Amino acid sequence: MIFRQLFERESSTYTYLLASRAGGEALIIDPVLEKTEELLQLIDELGLRLVLAIDTHTHADHVTALGALRDATACVTAMGEQSRAECVTTRFRDGERIAIDGLHLRAIYTPGHTDESFSLHYEGDAANAARVFTGDVLLIRGTGRTDFQNGDPNRSYDSIFNKLLCLPDDTFVYPAHDYRGHTVSTIAEERAHNPRLQVNSADEYVAIMNNLRLASPKLMDIAVPANLRCGRAA
Numbered sequence: 001m002i003f004r005q006l007f008e009r010e011s012s013t014y015t016y017l018l019a020s021r022a023g024g025e026a027l028i029i030d031p032v033l034e035k036t037e038e039l040l041q042l043i044d045e046l047g048l049r050l051v052l053a054i055d056t057h058t059h060a061d062h063v064t065a066l067g068a069l070r071d072a073t074a075c076v077t078a079m080g081e082q083s084r085a086e087c088v089t090t091r092f093r094d095g096e097r098i099a100i101d102g103l104h105l106r107a108i109y110t111p112g113h114t115d116e117s118f119s120l121h122y123e124g125d126a127a128n129a130a131r132v133f134t135g136d137v138l139l140i141r142g143t144g145r146t147d148f149q150n151g152d153p154n155r156s157y158d159s160i161f162n163k164l165l166c167l168p169d170d171t172f173v174y175p176a177h178d179y180r181g182h183t184v185s186t187i188a189e190e191r192a193h194n195p196r197l198q199v200n201s202a203d204e205y206v207a208i209m210n211n212l213r214l215a216s217p218k219l220m221d222i223a224v225p226a227n228l229r230c231g232r233a234a
């Protein structure tokens with residue numbers, strides 16, 4: 001399998017490129033608009049053909065490259081069924097299998113950070129470890145804020161404890177962001193060491209999330225409307 005984790009410094013966003021083999025079809029998760037040329041160059045250098053670009057949710061801190069990648073490569077653009085983005089080609093549902101040549105992911109509906117957030121699970125095989133791409137729902141040693149974009153700490157708790165933490169312990173966790181330099185974790189590691197998850201009840205978690213008092217993301221007023229139009233400015 002070909003797997004690349006790319007980092008966009010301004011918004012501390014991770015983008016993931018996956019393909020089953022050199023010369024084959026590729027998919028990309030959470031691409032950032034400013035990185036479009038770089039991504040296209042990498043895809044070209046690896047001899048891949050981009051067929052699918054996915055956003056885990058509508059981002060508030062960066063503008064998506066979904067529209068730009070679709071224009072450049074004619075790839076399919078995809079988000080979850082609850083997404084209000086106008087230009088996604090296809091919408092996936094909870095449990096749906098998302099397949100390209102030689103590789104498939106399972107969509108897991110994980111609302112909480114937003115009401116349209118999905119995680120994407122790669123089950124792995126004999127040669128490749130299992131991975132879950134958690135968007136902003138489960139971060140490394142943190143969880144995505146729940147105080148805007150129809151976020152809901154109760155749903156975040158349910159998504160994390162009753163869905164993501166039910167995946168096998170050794171599943172690698174790849175979030176959409178990290179602000180401290182972590183690149184990867186595992187389900188077991190987050191269950192044991194993520195400070196937000198050391199709670200005895202949903203109420204305890206909700207209380208933590210309701211007391212974070214975070215500033216709005218710098219780009220929120222630009223990014224959210226643009227992302228609902230697949231990355232085009234007003």
Ligand SMILES: [Fe+2]
Binds near residue numbers: 059136144
């Ligand atoms: Fe987000």
